[in-house]
Amino acid sequence: MSRFVERHPAWALISIIAVAVMLWLIFAVWPPGLEQAIGRKRVFLNALFNGITLGGLYFLVASGFTLIFGLMRNVNLAHGSLYLFGGYVGYAISSSTGSWILSFIVAFILTALVGVLLQVIVFRRMEGQDLRQTMVTIGLSIVFADLMLWACGGDFYQIQTPNWLIGPVELPLVTAIKSSGEPVYLRYPSVRLVIFAASVVIGVAMWLALNRTRIGMIVRAGVDDRDILAATGVRIQLVFVAVFAFGAGLAGIAGVVGGTFQSLSPGEDIRFLLASLVVVIVGGMGSIPGAALGALIIGLAEQLGSVYIPTYAIVVTFLIMVLVLAIRPQGLLARR
Amino acid sequence: MSLAHDAQIAVRPAAVSQRPTRTWPEVNNPAAWIVAAILLIMPLIANGFFLIEIFASTLILGTIALSLMFLAGYGGMVSLMQLTIAGFSAYMVAVFGVSGNANISLGWPWWLAVPMALALATAFGTLGGALAVRTEGIYTIMITLAIGAAFYYFTNQNWAIFNGHTGINTVATPHFWGVNWRADIPFYYIVLAVAALCYFAVEYLSRAPFGLALQGVRDNPRRMAALGFNVNAHRVAAYAFASFVAALAGVLQVWNYRQISPGSVSVGACIDVLIIAVVGGITRPIGPFIGALIFVLLRTFALDFLVRLGLDGNRFRLLIGLGFLAIVFWSSDGVIGLWQRWRQRQRRGADSTGGGRSHG
Numbered sequence: 001m002s003r004f005v006e007r008h009p010a011w012a013l014i015s016i017i018a019v020a021v022m023l024w025l026i027f028a029v030w031p032p033g034l035e036q037a038i039g040r041k042r043v044f045l046n047a048l049f050n051g052i053t054l055g056g057l058y059f060l061v062a063s064g065f066t067l068i069f070g071l072m073r074n075v076n077l078a079h080g081s082l083y084l085f086g087g088y089v090g091y092a093i094s095s096s097t098g099s100w101i102l103s104f105i106v107a108f109i110l111t112a113l114v115g116v117l118l119q120v121i122v123f124r125r126m127e128g129q130d131l132r133q134t135m136v137t138i139g140l141s142i143v144f145a146d147l148m149l150w151a152c153g154g155d156f157y158q159i160q161t162p163n164w165l166i167g168p169v170e171l172p173l174v175t176a177i178k179s180s181g182e183p184v185y186l187r188y189p190s191v192r193l194v195i196f197a198a199s200v201v202i203g204v205a206m207w208l209a210l211n212r213t214r215i216g217m218i219v220r221a222g223v224d225d226r227d228i229l230a231a232t233g234v235r236i237q238l239v240f241v242a243v244f245a246f247g248a249g250l251a252g253i254a255g256v257v258g259g260t261f262q263s264l265s266p267g268e269d270i271r272f273l274l275a276s277l278v279v280v281i282v283g284g285m286g287s288i289p290g291a292a293l294g295a296l297i298i299g300l301a302e303q304l305g306s307v308y309i310p311t312y313a314i315v316v317t318f319l320i321m322v323l324v325l326a327i328r329p330q331g332l333l334a335r336r
Numbered sequence: 337m338s339l340a341h342d343a344q345i346a347v348r349p350a351a352v353s354q355r356p357t358r359t360w361p362e363v364n365n366p367a368a369w370i371v372a373a374i375l376l377i378m379p380l381i382a383n384g385f386f387l388i389e390i391f392a393s394t395l396i397l398g399t400i401a402l403s404l405m406f407l408a409g410y411g412g413m414v415s416l417m418q419l420t421i422a423g424f425s426a427y428m429v430a431v432f433g434v435s436g437n438a439n440i441s442l443g444w445p446w447w448l449a450v451p452m453a454l455a456l457a458t459a460f461g462t463l464g465g466a467l468a469v470r471t472e473g474i475y476t477i478m479i480t481l482a483i484g485a486a487f488y489y490f491t492n493q494n495w496a497i498f499n500g501h502t503g504i505n506t507v508a509t510p511h512f513w514g515v516n517w518r519a520d521i522p523f524y525y526i527v528l529a530v531a532a533l534c535y536f537a538v539e540y541l542s543r544a545p546f547g548l549a550l551q552g553v554r555d556n557p558r559r560m561a562a563l564g565f566n567v568n569a570h571r572v573a574a575y576a577f578a579s580f581v582a583a584l585a586g587v588l589q590v591w592n593y594r595q596i597s598p599g600s601v602s603v604g605a606c607i608d609v610l611i612i613a614v615v616g617g618i619t620r621p622i623g624p625f626i627g628a629l630i631f632v633l634l635r636t637f638a639l640d641f642l643v644r645l646g647l648d649g650n651r652f653r654l655l656i657g658l659g660f661l662a663i664v665f666w667s668s669d670g671v672i673g674l675w676q677r678w679r680q681r682q683r684r685g686a687d688s689t690g691g692g693r694s695h696g
Binding site: 132134145147311 | 414467470471474475477478479481482483485486489490493494495496603604607610611614651653654656657658660661664665
């Protein structure tokens with residue numbers, strides 16, 4: 001952090017000012033002039049929270065993608081299909097058993113199994129052939145998309161939110177002051193907050209596992225130089241399978257999350273594949289903190305954009321990607 | 337100094353010795369003459385449906401895939417945004433020209449709208465290319481896919497220029513010299529002429545100094561940079577040329593369907609172009625056209641065929657996906673590669689010298 005400030009004082013100053021302005025916008029009671037200029041504070045806060053929680057969802061999808069890429073240099077363009085598959089599995093489980101938690105577990109296990117199959121059948125056979133892997137995963141995503149369309153039809157599905165999470169919670173953030181002088185607090189759907197908290201927990205757990213455990217050490221060593229790692233006697237193929245399964249399972253969990261606060265339909269696979277591509281391009285390929293930062297930026301840009309400049313929201317996302325590519329082609333937090 | 341000198345000495349004799357054998361390869365190939373003759377007299381053989389829905393569609397899709405083949409085969413850059421460039425050009429023809437949506441279209445005559453569309457689409461593709469060359473290999477695929485997807489979502493959201501998800505309908509087609517150029521037979525010949533032009537342009541360029549330098553950049557960018565070639569400039573120029581080819585095909589496409597909507601530039605359609613090029617083979621310009629013919633035939637007849645077999649006709653994409661997977665698994669060079677391998681197996685025993693990869 002301090003090195004960043006020393007190296008780029010201007011950027012550090014700009015980001016500090018941006019963070020300060022953001023904090024003021026969140027916590028202060030807006031003066032009437034500002035409300036007239038850019039609308040009510042409630043709208044802004046809602047968009048902000050939606051952006052952050054959407055970022056949490058994007059992080060779940062993209063972290064698996066970036067983990068797999070970082071360790072194995074496998075670009076898995078069927079990652080969106082894994083997301084949608086996990087969502088459908090979650091829907092089937094939650095509608096038949098009524099248990100939301102169980103749907104997460106089953107979706108994780110089943111998509112992880114699909115991931116293992118992918119790794120063993122496809123990726124292991126064509127190690128080092130990037131382009132061929134990419135083509136094969138594109139072909140697989142077409143096949144998967146059609147199989148899922150066959151099995152589930154073109155309808156929209158939404159996973160039932162469990163009873164204990166239905167309804168809003170009141171957050172200690174003042175959106176406005178009533179004429180009687182009584183403050184109005186922000187009310188926000190609790191399920192989104194819980195899901196966001198869960199994705200933060202998963203992110204932190206992943207970071208800890210990568211940086212503080214033996215398995216994490218092996219994975220990091222594999223990212224740096226897998227040949228030497230294999231030469232030291234680590235069974236690298238086993239590590240590959242495990243990491244692939246975990247990354248795929250994360251996509252499955254993300255599918256259940258997405259099915260709960262958005263909906264599942266054919267085409268979502270492409271949408272989330274695109275989202276994870278943009279997130280990892282912005283954040284830096286193979287970097288978990290990069291995926292978190294990228295997901296936050298893209299989620300915020302999408303939600304704030306769709307509130308304040310509705311017809312150009314997608315362009316904002318795209319412009320961010322262009323800007324990052326122009327200034328730092330390797331991504332914001334990549335190590336290269 | 338001496339390094340450049342050595343390089344010139346090394347390069348010159350090779351180029352000179354290859355020149356005589358590398359004149360237009362089609363001239364000495366009877367099959368090429370037969371195909372050309374069949375294509376020219378096609379209107380006598382095929383009726384309107386086959387002429388337009390099969391052959392003109394094949395040539396248009398083949399031209400778009402040809403632009404991808406040029407980038408991927410000679411430049412080593414797999415760009416998934418070629419269809420997006422074609423779609424952008426199609427949109428621009430509809431926006432600047434005459435269409436049913438009078439509030440959007442500017443109503444320019446076609447001879448003004450088409451060059452404008454071509455110029456804008458080429459500029460768009462070149463800018464996208466300039467962005468994509470900042471990265472390499474699989475990153476290029478991801479960035480161009482992201483550009484394509486962003487354009488698709490943008491056309492869906494934007495009503496001021498692209499008219500949202502309904503798109504722009506009843507686009508006017510050119511009438512001049514007393515001919516309705518969208519009538520089946522004249523349109524077929526326009527499409528054939530453009531496709532042939534693009535085909536021979538790619539063929540020529542692949543053997544021109546620029547194309548050879550581009551292939552050098554593909555094989556070893558570092559060495560080319562050391563030899564004094566501007567690697568990125570070559571790549572961006574390749575994108576510019578490929579964008580122009582794709583833009584030409586886009587103009588034909590909007591004239592063919594007389595409408596353009598976000599559905600035509602969807603991510604699935606972008607990937608279809610990649611499938612076409614890869615299934616046909618990305619080492620030679622003829623590959624994309626073969627791939628396009630297979631794709632169009634499958635798209636048109638798979639439904640009837642599957643129903644006749646007693647299967648669900650809607651599983652057309654499954655068939656395409658599985659076919660694509662099979663090709664990618666077993667042949668790195670598409671149908672052409674399979675054909676060549678088969679020919680070699682036939683010829684085995686006589687001599688086995690022609691085994692290497694051949695480019696163009």
